[in-house]
Amino acid sequence: MYMNTAEPEKILRAFNASVGKIDQPHDGARWLRPKNSDYFTHAHPEWAYKSWVLPSVRQRSLVFNIIRPEDRYVSVKAYAAYHAELVGTLMDAGLANPLDIKMSSRCADGDLNA
Numbered sequence: 001m002y003m004n005t006a007e008p009e010k011i012l013r014a015f016n017a018s019v020g021k022i023d024q025p026h027d028g029a030r031w032l033r034p035k036n037s038d039y040f041t042h043a044h045p046e047w048a049y050k051s052w053v054l055p056s057v058r059q060r061s062l063v064f065n066i067i068r069p070e071d072r073y074v075s076v077k078a079y080a081a082y083h084a085e086l087v088g089t090l091m092d093a094g095l096a097n098p099l100d101i102k103m104s105s106r107c108a109d110g111d112l113n114a
Helices: 009-017 076-092
Strands: 002-004 031-033 051-057 061-067
Touching: 002 009, 009 051, 009 061, 009 076
Parallel strands: none
Antiparallel strands: 002 061, 051 061
16 A cells, blocks of 8 residues: 655654554554564454555655465455555544555555465
């Protein structure tokens, strides 16, 4: 998922501040991250660990790549759930305009699902 923005680092810092820790999730956490990791996963029990997300900053964009777990491929439904939650998280925090976001329900540039 790509988000066009003039301040990708600032938005990533704000997003990261909202991510809970897997071993100590806070109330309302929508995303969880293992200690000392750049990757995070969905906090909802139905979708947790179905995929990992790796954010990165590129010129004038913030990118969230889907990374498959070692034991399974990421389904189209999981892509949709993860992208919907990412967009919701960013919009609820006032960090994104939906017109600035591009995403796919399939493996895209930088995703690891093979």
